[in-house]
Amino acid sequence: MPKNTTQVGLLQRAAELLRQSQLNGYTAGAHAEKDATRGLYKTIYKGNTRALQEASLECYQLWRLGQDSCPGDAVTENDLAARYLYHGCENLSLAELKDFLRYKASIAKGRITDKMTTDSLNTFAEAFFAGFQRYTGNIVSEEDRSEVYNWVRSLLVQEGVVQVGKMIKYNCTDKDVYHLLSTVWTNDHVNIFDERSRIQFTFIIQLFASTGARIGAFFPNDKNETKGLRWKDVQVVLLRRPDGQQLWTFKLDQRFVKNNKHPDTITQVSV
Known part of the structure; x- marks a missing residue:
C-alpha cells in the first residue's frame, strides 16, 4: 500500500472491499459459533x-x-x-x-x-x-x-477373537493385458457391435494399466453421475523423441482421485 495514502483513501478502500465481500456472500461474524469449534x-x-x-x-x-x-x-x-x-x-x-x-x-x-x-x-x-x-x-x-x-x-x-487375513488381489499382469487386447482385435464377439468399440476398449484398458485409477475415475455410477471420464480430460500431444522423430501420445487429467475434494483440481498423467 502506498505510504502517502490519506485517511480518507484508506476508509474508502476499506468500505469498497467490505462491499465487494458482502456481494460475494460474506457477513461479518455470521459463522462465529461454527468457526469457534475445532475439528x-x-x-x-x-x-x-x-x-x-x-x-x-x-x-x-x-x-x-x-x-x-x-x-x-x-x-x-x-x-x-x-x-x-x-x-x-x-x-x-x-x-x-x-x-x-x-x-x-x-x-x-x-x-x-x-x-x-x-x-x-x-x-x-x-x-x-x-x-x-x-x-x-x-x-x-x-x-x-x-x-x-x-x-x-x-x-x-x-x-482367537479375531484373525489376521487380507483379501487376495489378483492383479492384472502385462501378459494378461496382451492376451486381453489380442482377443479383442483377433476374435469376433457378440458384444462388439461397432469397430469403434475395439478402439474405445483398448484405450480404456491402457488408461487403467498406466494410471492404476479406480473404476469411478472413468465410469459414473448410480450414486454420482458427475464422475467418469470426459472428453476434456484427454488431450492429444505431439512430442519429439531424442532421435528427432515425432511421437503422438495423449495426456490425461485425472479429477476423481482419492482425497481430491474438488473435481477442478486435476492430476496430470502423460501416457
Whole structure:
C-alpha cells in the first residue's frame, strides 16, 4: 500500500472491499459459533463413509440396550438415539470401548476368514469413533485410539477373537493385458457391435494399466453421475523423441482421485 495514502483513501478502500465481500456472500461474524469449534471439518462425511458410521452406531445402541437393566417397554430407534447418543453424554471409558469391540467381533461373520479380521474390526472402530463424535461431541483421545488399534492386532489375535487375513488381489499382469487386447482385435464377439468399440476398449484398458485409477475415475455410477471420464480430460500431444522423430501420445487429467475434494483440481498423467 502506498505510504502517502490519506485517511480518507484508506476508509474508502476499506468500505469498497467490505462491499465487494458482502456481494460475494460474506457477513461479518455470521459463522462465529461454527468457526469457534475445532475439528469441525472432520464431521463432514458422505456416502459409504457415513453409512459405515451409522451401522457402527446402530450396533453400539443395540449393545447398550442389551446391557440396560431398565430398557423400557416400547423402544424405537429415536428412543435409542436420545438415550445413548445425545450431545454431551458421558464418554466411554477404555474398558467400555474394548468390551464393545469384543461384542462386535462376537456377532460378526468373517468374509475372508472364519472370524472377523483385525483390519475389519479396526475399520469398524474408526467409523464408530467418528460417528460417536459427530452425534455426541465427545472425542475419543488419540491415546485411546492407538491403544485400541494395537490391542486388536495383538491381544485379540492371541485370544482367537479375531484373525489376521487380507483379501487376495489378483492383479492384472502385462501378459494378461496382451492376451486381453489380442482377443479383442483377433476374435469376433457378440458384444462388439461397432469397430469403434475395439478402439474405445483398448484405450480404456491402457488408461487403467498406466494410471492404476479406480473404476469411478472413468465410469459414473448410480450414486454420482458427475464422475467418469470426459472428453476434456484427454488431450492429444505431439512430442519429439531424442532421435528427432515425432511421437503422438495423449495426456490425461485425472479429477476423481482419492482425497481430491474438488473435481477442478486435476492430476496430470502423460501416457
